[in-house]
Structures are given as structure tokens and as C-alpha cells.
Amino acid sequence: MPKVVREQDWERTLRGQVRELSTGWSVKEDRGRVRIKIRRPGQPEQSVTLPFAWAKSDSGDAYIRIRNVYALTQEGNTLRQAAEIAAGKAPKLIEQRDWPGALERFKAQKLEHGTAIKPGTWASKYQPVLGDAVALLTSRKPPTTPADLIDRCIRSWPPGSRTRQERSRNLAQFLRYCVTREQVPAVWVPPADLKEHIGRRPPTATSKASDPITDQQILDLISSLPDDAAGHRWADVLRLMSELGLRPIELLHLCVKADPKTGERHWWCSYEKRAGGGITKPRRLFPLPLVGAGGDAQQWRLLERWPIELPSLRSGNGAADAIATYLNRREGWRTLRAHLEAQGQRLSCYSFRHSYSVRGHQRGIDNGSMALAMGHSIEVHCRSYPWATEAGAAAAFERAAVP
Numbered sequence: 001m002p003k004v005v006r007e008q009d010w011e012r013t014l015r016g017q018v019r020e021l022s023t024g025w026s027v028k029e030d031r032g033r034v035r036i037k038i039r040r041p042g043q044p045e046q047s048v049t050l051p052f053a054w055a056k057s058d059s060g061d062a063y064i065r066i067r068n069v070y071a072l073t074q075e076g077n078t079l080r081q082a083a084e085i086a087a088g089k090a091p092k093l094i095e096q097r098d099w100p101g102a103l104e105r106f107k108a109q110k111l112e113h114g115t116a117i118k119p120g121t122w123a124s125k126y127q128p129v130l131g132d133a134v135a136l137l138t139s140r141k142p143p144t145t146p147a148d149l150i151d152r153c154i155r156s157w158p159p160g161s162r163t164r165q166e167r168s169r170n171l172a173q174f175l176r177y178c179v180t181r182e183q184v185p186a187v188w189v190p191p192a193d194l195k196e197h198i199g200r201r202p203p204t205a206t207s208k209a210s211d212p213i214t215d216q217q218i219l220d221l222i223s224s225l226p227d228d229a230a231g232h233r234w235a236d237v238l239r240l241m242s243e244l245g246l247r248p249i250e251l252l253h254l255c256v257k258a259d260p261k262t263g264e265r266h267w268w269c270s271y272e273k274r275a276g277g278g279i280t281k282p283r284r285l286f287p288l289p290l291v292g293a294g295g296d297a298q299q300w301r302l303l304e305r306w307p308i309e310l311p312s313l314r315s316g317n318g319a320a321d322a323i324a325t326y327l328n329r330r331e332g333w334r335t336l337r338a339h340l341e342a343q344g345q346r347l348s349c350y351s352f353r354h355s356y357s358v359r360g361h362q363r364g365i366d367n368g369s370m371a372l373a374m375g376h377s378i379e380v381h382c383r384s385y386p387w388a389t390e391a392g393a394a395a396a397f398e399r400a401a402v403p
Contacts (some may be wrong), residue, residue: 010056017063021070027062029054034062036069038079046079051087077185085187099134102182106130106174109181129153129167130174146175146190150197159199165321168194210348212355215290217336218242219298224332233311234326238352239300240308244285245356245374247271248320248349251313256306257284265303269375286373288359323349 018027024040030049037047050069052062065086072082110117110126117126132153136143143149153171157164172190179189191197222238225231240246240254244267253271258264267285289297302308311326313319327333327349337347353374360370 008056010059014059014063018066021067025070027066034058034066036066036079036083048080048083050083077187081185085185097137097178097182097184099137102178102184103130103134103174105181106177109177125166126170126174129171133171133174146188147197149175150190150194154197165194165198168197210351210354211340211345212358213336213340213347213351215242215355215359216293218290218352218355219292221330221332221336225330230311233309236302236308237310237313237323239302240310241349241352242290242355243287243298243300243302244269245288245353245360246285247353247375248313248323249318250375251310251319254285256303267303271375280375283372283375288356288363290359320349 015027018025018036024038026037026039028035028037032054034050034052034054035047036050037045039045048069050062050065052058052065068086069079069082072085073079077085107122107126110122111119133149136149136152143152150168150171154164154167157167172194175184175188175190178184179186218238222235225235237251240251241248244254246254246269250269250271253269255268255270256265257268259266267287268282269285270282272280272282287302289299291297311322313322333347340347357370357374360373361367
């Protein structure tokens with residue numbers, strides 16, 4: 001006579017809880033593990049084994065996992081896909097999805113709808129990274145998460161590089177399209193913030209990547225911008241960075257305060273960040289007006305005009321990228337860049353900040369005061385701006401050369 005195994009209380013409770021989730025749901029033991037089954041009329045039976053022992057000690061955790069799996073099936077995932085997602089994995093959708101077809105449909109969407117791009121832009125900016133992505137997704141060992149896919153498609157380029165930024169953004173667009181238009185489960189939505197994937201250049205890259213430009217070169221560049229509303233807003237961006245020595249991101253943290261004793265208005269930057277060279281703290285800003293070739297100081301009245309309407313600087317890759325994108329389209333900027341490159345120098349949107357440093361030292365301001373105004377330590381200032389020590393030494397010896 002076969003041995004009758006009585007159902008224990010925890011087993012009865014677990015089975016009842018699972019049945020209450022939805023019609024056709026059940027749970028059973030399978031080789032000592034918890035197994036879920038869905039059986040509904042007219043539909044294929046689905047089942048999956050979970051990594052929990054069929055034991056009272058695991059029953060609570062097993063039910064929590066089953067409840068999460070159920071919620072994921074309500075988003076359109078199969079039972080097996082939902083179990084993988086709940087376990088922290090991306091579902092293995094590669095064989096079930098027409099990724100090459102999705103790519104062709106995404107291409108048509110980009111070329112024919114919305115803010116349509118040119119075929120040349122598709123060929124140079126989208127096709128390379130998306131072709132790589134589809135090849136990975138249809139390979140024998142595909143990526144299991146969108147983050148993994150992005151990393152594998154950009155790791156051949158240096159952290160913080162423009163190519164790495166573009167490949168990340170365009171691949172993220174494709175994945176979002178697939179989730180919204182190709183019925184790919186939401187687990188494939190890319191990270192909202194791509195900065196962790198794009199990375200940053202080494203701390204010394206900023207100072208090495210660009211050189212200061214003269215006041216007159218800045219004035220000529222501003223004069224070359226379009227004489228329209230947008231051009232005027234971008235001109236004020238360059239004026240503020242040049243006259244106040246701002247990092248591009250600090251334009252988003254700029255305001256005017258009043259001295260509590262005198263009522264005098266002054267510039268204030270609320271930007272605060274920990275970096276390899278220490279802490280950038282909120283600080284008062286000190287304008288250094290530019291002087292043109294004729295010897296006249298520029299009177300831009302920026303403080304009087306504040307608040308000033310500026311263009312949008314909140315791009316996915318930060319203010320520096322937004323400024324660089326605009327300037328790279330301007331003939332005056334391209335001409336200046338070519339001129340500097342012929343002299344072995346490099347131009348970037350940090351060149352305006354570097355010029356502020358040069359201007360200050362040319363006017364006899366000491367390293368400590370310049371470092372304070374620019375928001376870093378004296379050590380970082382001297383390391384990042386070698387002309388600071390050279391100009392300071394020259395000025396000191398000139399003062400000492402008293403007949």
C-alpha cells in the first residue's frame with residue numbers, strides 16, 4: 001500500500017496564496033524545489049522551477065518571488081521571462097525577437113518621421129553602433145542586460161570621448177524604440193543616466209585638452225555669431241564664461257546675491273562637487289572685464305542685466321557638450337580652432353576659463369586669490385595653469401628690480 005504523505009500547514013498556505021494570484025496558477029514540489037505552473041484553457045501550459053527549496057524555511061521567500069513573477073507576467077512577459085527578470089537577469093529574448101527587422105523599422109522611423117535625420121547621419125552615427133548591437137544580440141552568448149549591451153558597444157573608445165557619448169545615446173534610443181514599438185519587455189529600457197557608461201576623461205585631461213585664447217580672439221568670436229535672438233543668447237554664454245572664469249556646468253549654478261551689510265550685488269556660484277583635486281565649494285565670483293586690441297575694457301553690464309536668458313544647457317551629457325555642439329557649427333569657431341592647431345594649440349569651451357586665469361595673472365592678481373575666484377586649491381591651480389606660476393614669478397621679480 002503506497003505511503004500517504006500528509007500536506008503540511010505551510011504547504012497548504014503556499015498553494016492557497018498562489019491560487020489566489022490568478023486563475024490557473026499553482027505551485028508544486030519538483031525534485032525538492034518550488035515549481036510554478038500556469039494552466040489555462042486554450043493556452044499552452046507554462047511552468048518554471050524557482051531556486052527555493054520545497055521547505056517551510058524557504059516558503060516565505062518563495063511566495064514573495066512568485067508574487068513578483070506574477071506582476072511581471074502582467075507586463076507581457078512569459079512565465080520563464082518573468083522568472084529570469086525577478087532573479088535579476090534579463091530574459092533571453094534573442095531567439096524570439098527579430099532584432100534585424102527592428103533595426104530596419106527603427107531606421108525608417110528616424111529617416112521618415114519626427115525630426116528626420118539625413119541618410120548620411122544614419123550611416124555615420126547610427127548604423128555602426130546599432131549594427132554592432134544587433135550582432136551581439138543575435139550571437140551565441142548575447143548580453144543579458146541593456147547596461148551590458150551598451151558597455152560592450154562602447155568599450156573600444158576612451159571614457160568621456162565624443163564617440164562614446166554618441167554611441168551610447170543612439171543605442172539607448174534604439175532600445176527605447178524596441179520597448180515602446182516592438183513589444184520588447186520593459187527590462188530592456190536603457191538606463192536613464194548614461195554618465196556611468198560614458199565615463200569621464202582623466203582629471204588632467206581638461207588642462208591638457210585646451211589652451212587659453214586672447215581677449216581679442218574671444219571678442220572676434222562673439223562678433224562672428226549670428227545676429228539673432230539665439231545668437232545673442234549664446235554670445236552671453238561666452239561673455240559669462242570669459243568674464244567670470246566659469247566652468248561650463250557652473251552656468252547652471254549662477255546667481256546674484258546682495259551683501260547683507262552694504263546691499264552691493266555680486267555674482268555667486270552655488271556649484272559644489274568632490275573631485276580628484278579636492279572639493280569645489282560655492283563661492284563669490286569676481287569679474288575680470290576683457291580688453292580689446294584698442295585697449296578699451298568691455299562694458300557688457302552682465303550684472304545689471306541679470307537674470308539673463310541663456311540657451312538650454314541641460315543636454316544629456318552636460319553643459320560643456322551643449323556649448324561644444326553649438327560652437328562646432330559656427331564658422332568663426334572652426335576658423336579659430338584651425339588657427340590654433342597650426343600653432344600646436346588646442347581649443348575647447350574651457351579655453352574661456354583658461355583665458356580668465358591668464359588675464360588675472362597679467363593684471364598682477366596672486367595665485368591664492370585666483371585659485372579662490374576659480375574654485376580650486378592653490379595646488380590644483382598651479383598644476384592646471386602653469387602660466388600662473390610663470391606670470392607670478394615674472395611679476396615678483398619685476399617688482400623686486402628696484403634701482
